[in-house]
Amino acid sequence: MREFVFDNSTRIIFGPESEKQLGSEISRFSKKVLLHYGGGSIKKFGVYDKVMGNLNKSGIEVFELGGVKPNPTLDKVYDGIELCRKNGIDFILAVGGGSVIDSAKAIAMGVEYEGDFWDFYEKGVPVKKALPIGVVLTIPAAGSEASTASVLTNESNKLKISASSLLIRPKFAVMNPTFTFSLPPYQTAAGIVDMMAHIMERYFTQDRNVDFTDKLSEAALRSIIKNAGKVMENPEDYDARAEIMWAGTMAHNDILGVGRRSDWATHAIEHQLSSLYDMTHGAGLAVIFPAWIRYVKDAYIEKIMQFFHEVFDVEAVFENPDYVVGEGISRLKRFYKSIGMPTSLEEAGITDNRFEEMAELCTRCGYVGSFKKLGKDDVVEIYKLAGK
Numbered sequence: 526m527r528e529f530v531f532d533n534s535t536r537i538i539f540g541p542e543s544e545k546q547l548g549s550e551i552s553r554f555s556k557k558v559l560l561h562y563g564g565g566s567i568k569k570f571g572v573y574d575k576v577m578g579n580l581n582k583s584g585i586e587v588f589e590l591g592g593v594k595p596n597p598t599l600d601k602v603y604d605g606i607e608l609c610r611k612n613g614i615d616f617i618l619a620v621g622g623g624s625v626i627d628s629a630k631a632i633a634m635g636v637e638y639e640g641d642f643w644d645f646y647e648k649g650v651p652v653k654k655a656l657p658i659g660v661v662l663t664i665p666a667a668g669s670e671a672s673t674a675s676v677l678t679n680e681s682n683k684l685k686i687s688a689s690s691l692l693i694r695p696k697f698a699v700m701n702p703t704f705t706f707s708l709p710p711y712q713t714a715a716g717i718v719d720m721m722a723h724i725m726e727r728y729f730t731q732d733r734n735v736d737f738t739d740k741l742s743e744a745a746l747r748s749i750i751k752n753a754g755k756v757m758e759n760p761e762d763y764d765a766r767a768e769i770m771w772a773g774t775m776a777h778n779d780i781l782g783v784g785r786r787s788d789w790a791t792h793a794i795e796h797q798l799s800s801l802y803d804m805t806h807g808a809g810l811a812v813i814f815p816a817w818i819r820y821v822k823d824a825y826i827e828k829i830m831q832f833f834h835e836v837f838d839v840e841a842v843f844e845n846p847d848y849v850v851g852e853g854i855s856r857l858k859r860f861y862k863s864i865g866m867p868t869s870l871e872e873a874g875i876t877d878n879r880f881e882e883m884a885e886l887c888t889r890c891g892y893v894g895s896f897k898k899l900g901k902d903d904v905v906e907i908y909k910l911a912g913k
């Protein structure tokens with residue numbers, strides 16, 4: 526096990542009516558808030574009224590900036606930075622999912638920076654100061670509510686990349702599972718694939734002797750798979766929604782990453798799909814993960830077999846790795862399909878061949894991944910394997 530520092534300071538306020546604590550939470554930081562949200566689901570499904578009711582009751586002055594798109598771009602961030610500076614706003618409340626939270630994180634960094642905030646993403650400029658952020662989560666998926674990352678797409682050069690800093694980890698996340706009842710099946714499923722991928726990116730490591738973290742990860746994945754069936758069948762099953770919501774946070778707050786080096790190649794390879802084709806991130810991961818496993822399996826076949834045995838109950842015939850891996854990939858794909866996700870580019874409606882271009886962008890800073898280091902040619906092969 527590698528040495529590590531584990532720090533997750535996001536306060537989780539979980540349960541039905543947890544939004545009632547918003548006023549007191551925000552008042553610890555500010556009385557002047559930017560309410561940042563997406564394309565309107567929060568207004569349509571009553572979250573906005575509940576949030577505003579609680580903010581008004583606490584005497585918090587609210588400025589609004591909605592309209593964040595899934596796979597968020599830079600324009601809303603510039604608007605948000607200007608709005609905050611003009612009005613002396615010193616707290617950002619993101620109400621939504623990963624896209625809104627990531628946009629809020631960018632605004633939080635940008636307000637306190639004299640240059641162009643995109644420097645944090647493309648040039649890796651270290652963040653020195655950022656406004657505090659709070660979250661009301663409406664979709665369990667990206668795990669951004671307790672993560673240190675923000676992922677944005679620059680439409681001018683199609684770069685979908687992240688910035689990371691402890692300073693942008695949200696101060697709190699209000700998580701009311703009833704807010705997720707309104708999620709369409711496709712978004713529910715894409716969120717489930719994403720949270721599973723966050724665990725798998727950490728699980729597939731070359732580091733040995735990480736048994737405790739492995740076992741937690743396997744249990745987390747099994748629980749997600751079990752409750753996925755329940756939420757797909759009954760979107761208003763409170764207990765199952767609650768399990769999935771909590772799992773989404775735990776999948777990405779790095780408790781399942783400690784003591785080992787994570788991989789993240791699949792995310793880097795997927796980001797080209799959500800950037801070029803505006804594909805939903807989770808759906809892109811369902812397409813790429815099986816292909817990635819097939820391509821890298823020999824880098825540490827015992828770990829791949831352990832995964833399929835412990836998570837998908839594939840018979841442990843370890844003298845026949847081809848069987849275990851082949852059967853495991855089939856079961857993984859079957860699960861993705863069972864919740865309505867595509868498992869190939871063709872199923873996702875992508876039939877043109879831009880593999881070279883995507884692989885070039887993906888590896889523009891060098892190799893991706895650490896389970897097996899992948900260069901441009903490797904990434905092209907993975908796109909090909911994901912084709913059909």
Ligand code: NZQ
Binds near residue numbers: 596622
């Ligand atoms: O925009 P609105 O109208 O709110 O609709 C959203 C959006 O269309 C809708 N939605 C959200 N909550 C809803 C709802 N619809 C009905 N009822 C609700 N309760 O769902 C759609 C997707 O929302 P989005 O925020 O895009 O989803 P998600 O949380 O999956 O975020 C995806 C983004 O996060 C990034 C992804 O790359 C992608 O850009 N990621 C961020 C990470 C991080 N910051 O740590 C890590 C992840 O790996 C990921 O890369």
Ligand code: ZN
Binds near residue numbers: 667719720722723792
């Ligand atoms: Zn993800």
